Amino acid sequence: xxxxxxxxxxxxxxxxxxxxxxxxxxxxxxxxxxxxxxxxxxxxxxxxxxxxxxxxxxxxxxxxxxxxxxxxxxxxxxxxxxxxxxxxxxxxxxxxxxxxxxxxxxxxxxxxxxxxxxxxxxxxxxxxxxxxxxxxxxxxxxxxxxxxxxxxxxxxxxxxxxxxxxxxxxxxxxxxxxxxxxxxxxxxxxxxxxxxxxxxxxxxxxxxxxxxxxxxxxxxxxxxxxxxxxxxxxxxxxxxxxxxxxxxx
Amino acid sequence: xxxxxxxxxxxxxxxxxxxxxxxxxxxxxxxxxxxxxxxxxxxxxxxxxxxxxxxxxxxxxxxxxxxxxxxxxxxxxxxxxxxxxxxxxxxxxxxxxxxxxxxxxxxxxxxxxxxxxxxxxxxxxxxxxxxxxxxxxxxxxxxxxxxxxxxxxxxxxxxxxxxxxxxxxxxxxxxxxxxxxxxxxxxxxxxxxxxxxxxxxxxxxxxxxxxxxxxxxxxxxxxxxxxxxxxxxxxxxxxxxxxxxxxxx
DNA sequence: TAATTTATTGCACAAAACTGCAAATAATCA
DNA sequence: TGATTATTTGCAGTTTTGTGCAATAAATTA
Numbered sequence: 001x002x003x004x005x006x007x008x009x010x011x012x013x014x015x016x017x018x019x020x021x022x023x024x025x026x027x028x029x030x031x032x033x034x035x036x037x038x039x040x041x042x043x044x045x046x047x048x049x050x051x052x053x054x055x056x057x058x059x060x061x062x063x064x065x066x067x068x069x070x071x072x073x074x075x076x077x078x079x080x081x082x083x084x085x086x087x088x089x090x091x092x093x094x095x096x097x098x099x100x101x102x103x104x105x106x107x108x109x110x111x112x113x114x115x116x117x118x119x120x121x122x123x124x125x126x127x128x129x130x131x132x133x134x135x136x137x138x139x140x141x142x143x144x145x146x147x148x149x150x151x152x153x154x155x156x157x158x159x160x161x162x163x164x165x166x167x168x169x170x171x172x173x174x175x176x177x178x179x180x181x182x183x184x185x186x187x188x189x190x191x192x193x194x195x196x197x198x199x200x201x202x203x204x205x206x207x208x209x210x211x212x213x214x215x216x217x218x219x220x221x222x223x224x225x226x227x228x229x230x231x232x233x234x235x236x237x238x239x240x241x242x243x244x245x246x247x248x249x
Numbered sequence: 250x251x252x253x254x255x256x257x258x259x260x261x262x263x264x265x266x267x268x269x270x271x272x273x274x275x276x277x278x279x280x281x282x283x284x285x286x287x288x289x290x291x292x293x294x295x296x297x298x299x300x301x302x303x304x305x306x307x308x309x310x311x312x313x314x315x316x317x318x319x320x321x322x323x324x325x326x327x328x329x330x331x332x333x334x335x336x337x338x339x340x341x342x343x344x345x346x347x348x349x350x351x352x353x354x355x356x357x358x359x360x361x362x363x364x365x366x367x368x369x370x371x372x373x374x375x376x377x378x379x380x381x382x383x384x385x386x387x388x389x390x391x392x393x394x395x396x397x398x399x400x401x402x403x404x405x406x407x408x409x410x411x412x413x414x415x416x417x418x419x420x421x422x423x424x425x426x427x428x429x430x431x432x433x434x435x436x437x438x439x440x441x442x443x444x445x446x447x448x449x450x451x452x453x454x455x456x457x458x459x460x461x462x463x464x465x466x467x468x469x470x471x472x473x474x475x476x477x478x479x480x481x482x483x484x485x486x487x488x489x490x491x492x493x494x495x496x497x498x
Numbered sequence: 499t500a501a502t503t504t505a506t507t508g509c510a511c512a513a514a515a516c517t518g519c520a521a522a523t524a525a526t527c528a
Numbered sequence: 529t530g531a532t533t534a535t536t537t538g539c540a541g542t543t544t545t546g547t548g549c550a551a552t553a554a555a556t557t558a
Contacts (some may be wrong), residue, residue, distance in 0.1 A: 003546070004301040005268060016375075022504080031549050049461045053555070054504065063510075123385065129371070129392045138371065138399055140389025140407065143378045150387055158389060252536070279537050286515070288501080302545065303514065 001028065007039050012047050016123055017107070018077075018100055021055040061100045076206050076230040081105040083228045083249045084168055084204060090114045095159075095167035096124050096192055098149040101126065101204045102170055108136065118162060120150040120190060137170045144186065151186040159193040167198035173203050173212040176240035180218040186215045207231050212236070221236045223244060255280070263298045263307045265331060265357065271305040300434055305332040314441055323356065325455045325479040330354040332477045333453060339363045344408075344416035346375050346397035350453045351419055352376065364411045367411060369399040369439060393435065400435040408442040416447035421453050422461040425489035437465045439455050449474045456480050459487070470495060 006029055013020050026036045044051040049058055061077060081104040088094070091114055096102050098121035104125040109115070116135045119125050125138040141155030162221075169191055171180040180203070182188045195201050195218070198226070203224045227249045230238060233248040241248060255278060255443075262269050271289065277299070292299035330353040337343070340363055345351050347370035355376040365384045368374050374387045387414055390404030391448045418440055420429040429452070429481060431437045444450050444467070452473045459478070475496045482497045490497060 002268060002270070002303050002306070004299075004306055033504090034549080038546085039427055102535060121369050122378070125392055126371045126375070126397060129394050129397055132394075136392040136394075137394055138385045138387065138389045140399070140404075143374055143385040143387055145378050145381075145385075148375060148378055150389070155389075280515085283516095286539060287537085484551080 001031075003039070006031070007043055010036070010039055010043065010056070011048055014056055015060075017127070018055045018061045018103055018148050019055060028133075030134075034244070059209045061104075077101045077104045079230040080109070080204050080206065080228050081108050084202060085109060087166065087202065087226070088115065089111060090117070093118070094165075095119065095162075095164045095169075095198065097121065097167070097169040097191075097194070097204075098124060098147050099170035101206065102168055105168060105204065118159075120155055122148045122150075124147075144184075146184075147187065149187075149190075151190055156189055156193045159190070159197050163196050164194075164198040166200050166202055167194050168204055169194060169201045170204055171209065171218065173214045174203070174221075175213045176213050176221055176244065178213045178217070179220040180224070181214040182216050182218055183214050185216050188218050191218045191247065195219055195223055202226045203226060204228050207235075207237055211240075252288070255284075256292060257288055259285070259288055259305075262299055263305055264359075266382055267326065267357070268304060268306045273304075291476045295366065324448045326350045326353045327357070328479040329453050329455065329477050330357050330485035331449065334358060336445065336451065336475070337362055337414065338412040341365070341414045342367070342412075342448065344368065344411075344413045344418075345370065345371060345377075346416070346440075346443070347396050352418055367408075367413065369404055371397045371399075377454075379440050390445060393433075395433075396436065396441075398436075400439055401402065403492065405442045407439055408439070408446050411446050413443075413447040415449050415451055416443050417451045417453055418443060420458065420467065423452070423470075424460050425470055425493065427462045427466070427471070428469040430463045430465055431465050432463050434465050437467050440467045444468055444472055451475045451477060453477050454485075460489075 009029065010020065010025055010179045011229040013025065015216055021035050022033055022040065023050070026033045035146050039055045040049070044056070045047050047059070049056045067183050078099060080101055084105050085108055093116040094121065096106055100119065103124055104211065109128070109131065110132060111131050114133045116137065118137045118139055120139045120141070122143070125136055128134050128136045139150055139155050139158050141150030141187060142152040143149070144151045172182040174180050201224050205225070205227065207229050221244045224246055227241060228249045231240065238248055252339045258278065259269065259274060262274065271282055271285050289298070289300050289305050291307070292298050295309070298305045326349055329350055333354050334357055335475040337358065338345055342365040345368040346354060351370065352373055353480050355373045358377070358380065360380050361382060363382045365386065366377050367386050367388055368377070369388045369390065371392065374385055377383050377385045388399055388404050388407050390399030390402040391399070393400045423429050450473050452475070454476065468495045470490065473495055475498060476490060477498045478487065487497055
């Protein structure tokens, strides 16, 4: 196997799973740990990923409070995902959005939990499909090349015919007064449908996105039932959100 | 052999397999390693490919992901996929099944081909989503954990509402008299629906599967329009199939 | 703190790349 | 056509690169 191919493989694995373990990759590609270590080092120097103790994480997964020095240590998105997992109960029917934070949630959902998970995200569906007790249902539709999620009328129609106990969604931008906004029109339509189809909607967002906005509006803050960030609920950055009828975790 | 045609051969090999090894090409064309090295160097300078240590990779490969780590019988499968790619025309609406052979086909579909591809396979959808000119539509449904494909009534219903120009399907087992059979009932139902929805059905199967059978039947050999194996069409193993109204590639 | 895991470093071996050179081949022109 | 020139090719020696191993150091966990 060519070095270049190997590095491409590492990159695509990182893209797919947000994080990789050096040892896993070495075993999968059947080369020594040293080799993978060197590869990861190079890729880090090229800013294609971030090397951390024990492995590597994707750039998209990085947050600006970059204290991600250890693959096992909780970073921002993992912290959010951990809080979200606490909301899950056996037998629930949930929806999972695309994006790295929801992907992280999918990753850490316990194997023994009995869940029915709907998702529009190809990577999330693949990740969940490895868990024995989770019934995964992918919502079909045209695939957005950027986000690797199903979009379009078909997907929206399907969502409208389901009633989720919980939906876990991300957002491009969020602001206490302007609500959730996106750069992409199609994605807004999907999220609108998801929110409408959910008993409870849970927003997962790193604090970095707070107080930002863009062109197309998904919904008001009031349409969200629970908002999870990596911050503690009493953080000052969340003050503006406390005026709304929304639970903050 | 002229230098020009040699370089042309190198380029087409790179296009086909996304990567080459200097040593392989040198042996195949029966010239010295140095010659190929020089050729590759020139082609790199002309931006026709990217020279890397030990070989070369196609320009498109850089963005290409999901390198197959399952190298089992990969050469045979690549040979089948190559024949299948030859059937594709701009503007076609096709269906791609799951399985490693179809995955290989997805992998080598040229970037510049304009296609609408439906698929039930999560990995195939992800692979295709990286190609700019291919409109990917995932068919949703319950995800089979073994095969990472959508199965069930919902997926079947969707398929029944489409008319594919070509469908490329795999099979668990195939026999000239017993037809296509599977170990899994749900998968049979999906394949039946696909065949019904296709103007032309193309079976991709490595020769290893020929003359094998299992519990559940998908269809007779006659329901298949074209059958592609890694063998040459006049191979003895295919003799029994030549009695049927089926094109063999 | 000790025990375990991960990183780093230096080293050896192998594979590949580069260089200069001579022989072979192709192209040009009288 | 034959002689001259330029290009291409293969080979040998050298340099560079890639890989794995083992010893040591650093970081992490219990």
